[in-house]
Amino acid sequence: MKASRSEFLSLRGLRYHIRHWGEEGAPKLFMVHGWMDVSASFQFMVDCLQRDWHVIAPDWRGFGLTDNSGSDTYWFPDYMGDLDAILGHYSPTEPVNLLGHSMGGNVVTTYAGVRNARIARLVNLEGVGMPATRPEQAPRRYEKWLDELRTPPVLRTYASRAEVAARLQKTNPRLSDARADFLSQHWSRESAPGVWEILGDPAHKGISPLLYHVEEIMACWSRIAAPTLYLEAEDTDLWRWMGKREEARGEIDRRIATIPQVSTRMIPDAGHMLHHDQPEMLAEIIEGFLLAS
Template identity: 70%
Template structure:
């Protein structure tokens, strides 16, 4: 495995953990992870990159080694604010190469449309977004959120690291024992009770009271000026959030058309965690696109 180092910087009042791979003088490539994940998740694809890159990957607020909000819920626009501050810190004057997976893919696509001048090239790994909503859903969504606030959310702890690794493999049967062991050491850590606790703020489990307004999201996507590589896995199940597969496929294809300069690619024999399942194929796609 390629060596990585950790750095802690202050981003919008939070102590942010940022993982670095490669020579700091090499071209920069920023990677941002998805929900309930950590920056170390990109280790395997970084290992497969052939060129010399300075890969910079943060743990989002409330995940991994980055501070939590300190409040009882999370707001999606904060990810945009954190990303903007992070890029200003590491690349204040130059447009960047930016990659996001899942939730991170959704974040980077919105950001690239809001700050198009900041992006050189953009890579979205399965960042489909959430299902479209209707205004009449708002009262029920607010009520659900208020109900959830009455109970303190919890994340399960595990007796040992091996059980954490097994849980990761249950989520992704393609994950090898070696990779599961590595990921479990970054996804969880021993707590004061001697158990292995997930490194995530339980407040992430609360539903968002603000509806996902797809028309606003797509208006941002239309503002992207950088070339975009849209990558999906052939055995993904991420579409299930949007309903039956055929219906979801149509909606995803409709959304892609809002991106002005987009190239699509499919990774075979991979699920939603395609950077774990086929890192070699993904690394080749990334480097060919960025060349």
């Protein structure tokens, strides 16, 4: 495995953990993880990169070694604010190569439409957003949010790190024992003897009171100026979030088609955690895209 190193920055009032691979002088490649994940999740893909890169990957607020937000609710625009601060710190003037997975893919793609001059090339790994909503859903959404504030969510604990690894493999049966063991070291910590906690703020489990306005997101995506690569797994389970498969397929394609300079690839023998399932293939495709003239 390629060695990584940790750095902690004070960003927007939080102590932010940033993971680095590679030398400082190498071309920069920023990677941001998805919901209930951590920056170390990219280790296997980074190991497969053939060129020298300085990979910079944060733990989002409330995940991994970054501080919790201090609030009982997490707001999508805060991820964009954090990303803007991170890019401003490491690359204040130079356009960047930016990659995001799942929730992180939604963040970077929306950001790329807002700060379109800041992005050189963009890679989205299954970051298609949430199901579209209707205004009449708002009263019940607010009601549910208020109810949850009275009984904050909790995350279950595990008796050993091996149990954490087994939990990861339950979610992704393709995950090898070695990779599950590695991820469990970064996805959890022992808070007391025989008590392993997931490194994620339980508040992430709570419902957001705000509806997902997909047309607003697509308006941002339509302003992206950078060449964009969208990667999706053949065995994805995006349908868990996006609704019935047939309808969701059309909606995903509609959203991706909004991006002006987008190319798409389907990754075989992979699920939603495609950077765990096919890191060699992803690394080759992504490097080819980033280095294309």
